[in-house]
Amino acid sequence: MLNSFKFLLNKYVVTVLWFGLSLFAVIKQAAGHQINNWFIYKYVFINLTHHENLYTQQPAHFFDSNHYGPVFALLIAPFTIVPDFVGVILWVMFNALMLYIAITQLPLKEILKVPILLICAHELMTASFNVQFNPTMTALIIMSYVFVNRKQDIWATLMIAIGIYIKLYGIVGLAFFFFSKDKLKFIWTFLMWMVVLFVAPMLISSKDFVIQCYHDWYNSLAHKNNENTDSVMQDISVMGMIRRIFGFHNLSNVLVILPGFALLLMAYIRTRLFNNVNYQLLLLCSVLLFTVIFSTGSESPTYIIAFTGVGIWFMNLKRPVSGFEIFLLVFALIITSLSPSDLFPQSVNRNFIRPYALKALPCLLIWLKIIHETLTRKFKPTNSTVAV
Numbered sequence: 001m002l003n004s005f006k007f008l009l010n011k012y013v014v015t016v017l018w019f020g021l022s023l024f025a026v027i028k029q030a031a032g033h034q035i036n037n038w039f040i041y042k043y044v045f046i047n048l049t050h051h052e053n054l055y056t057q058q059p060a061h062f063f064d065s066n067h068y069g070p071v072f073a074l075l076i077a078p079f080t081i082v083p084d085f086v087g088v089i090l091w092v093m094f095n096a097l098m099l100y101i102a103i104t105q106l107p108l109k110e111i112l113k114v115p116i117l118l119i120c121a122h123e124l125m126t127a128s129f130n131v132q133f134n135p136t137m138t139a140l141i142i143m144s145y146v147f148v149n150r151k152q153d154i155w156a157t158l159m160i161a162i163g164i165y166i167k168l169y170g171i172v173g174l175a176f177f178f179f180s181k182d183k184l185k186f187i188w189t190f191l192m193w194m195v196v197l198f199v200a201p202m203l204i205s206s207k208d209f210v211i212q213c214y215h216d217w218y219n220s221l222a223h224k225n226n227e228n229t230d231s232v233m234q235d236i237s238v239m240g241m242i243r244r245i246f247g248f249h250n251l252s253n254v255l256v257i258l259p260g261f262a263l264l265l266m267a268y269i270r271t272r273l274f275n276n277v278n279y280q281l282l283l284l285c286s287v288l289l290f291t292v293i294f295s296t297g298s299e300s301p302t303y304i305i306a307f308t309g310v311g312i313w314f315m316n317l318k319r320p321v322s323g324f325e326i327f328l329l330v331f332a333l334i335i336t337s338l339s340p341s342d343l344f345p346q347s348v349n350r351n352f353i354r355p356y357a358l359k360a361l362p363c364l365l366i367w368l369k370i371i372h373e374t375l376t377r378k379f380k381p382t383n384s385t386v387a388v
Contacts, residue, residue: 018124022125024125026129041133043061055216067297070217071165071200073205094136095127103311107280122341126301127301141173144176148177157190158193160193165198234298235298240357241358245356256294261294267286278379286309286374289306289367290367292306318377335353
């Protein structure tokens with residue numbers, strides 16, 4: 001039994017599992033022609049270069065509509081020059097690689113990084129089944145923190161700006177501003193990248209069209225936000241749970257988000273801990289979870305962002321961990337990660353988890369536990385850039 005557990009925590013075994021599950025997922029979807037998201041992404045680049053509206057539906061090419069910014073065209077461009085079957089596989093594996101690199105760059109002892117990968121591997125596969133960008137979005141948020149931790153603010157702010165211009169979620173990287181040792185440099189490099197990336201899509205299009213794209217993008221996101229609350233597949237959030245469980249269909253998001261944001265900000269009152277890496281990692285986890293559970297745009301594949309926060313949180317806990325903390329992790333693995341899969345009773349998922357957005361529940365409980373830790377946990381002093 002013990003040998004089997006050690007086998008599962010072997011770095012090479014976990015690495016094969018990490019990439020293997022995603023490869024299996026994308027090949028299965030590509031072979032079954034279930035890669036609609038790929039065509040949405042691909043046509044962001046095509047439409048930008050042909051001066052066609054990025055946000056209108058194009059049923060001849062894909063279903064639904066695009067909600068990514070013009071900068072996304074630059075990221076997806078290299079994957080569009082090969083046949084779709086190859087391009088979508090490379091795209092999914094690229095996303096898996098970006099998150100793998102980000103997790104392995106965390107300021108944690110090496111022995112703690114492999115379990116994080118193992119905890120997140122199945123949730124990554126869910127994102128890969130949907131050919132999603134979210135693993136790279138997670139990587140951008142993590143690397144914005146990692147670079148701040150390394151005093152490389154110019155790269156940290158680049159990660160934040162890329163995230164903002166692609167999916168807006170990247171804005172949460174600004175939460176790490178307070179950990180910067182050179183806040184003035186953080187501010188001016190952030191503003192610099194925001195200007196550079198605003199202009200960048202114009203290199204493959206035109207100034208007037210790209211400016212119009214930003215305007216269209218804003219309208220698209222506003223429209224999508226209104227649609228999300230009526231979709232069972234979206235709004236898998238705290239607001240979604242309240243709406244569906246208690247029937248408060250007209251619940252204002254602000255009534256939930258503002259108290260949540262206030263709790264998130266409370267962590268910053270312990271200013272003397274801003275240099276403590278364990279404390280910084282706790283705030284990183286809080287930000288990753290908050291980004292998802294308080295967003296009406298959250299759907300099942302989005303939870304790779306939150307679940308990475310779960311994995312980092314668990315490996316950053318004080319040892320020995322409590323029975324309650326183990327319960328929270330197992331609860332999240334079962335309800336959040338496994339519930340959409342064939343490993344979970346689909347009747348339960350179909351009749352309870354999905355209709356009531358309960359995928360968000362374990363992550364909410366863990367987030368509240370993290371908030372409690374940020375306010376009360378006693379941290380060991382550390383002068384290093386690696387958590388102890």
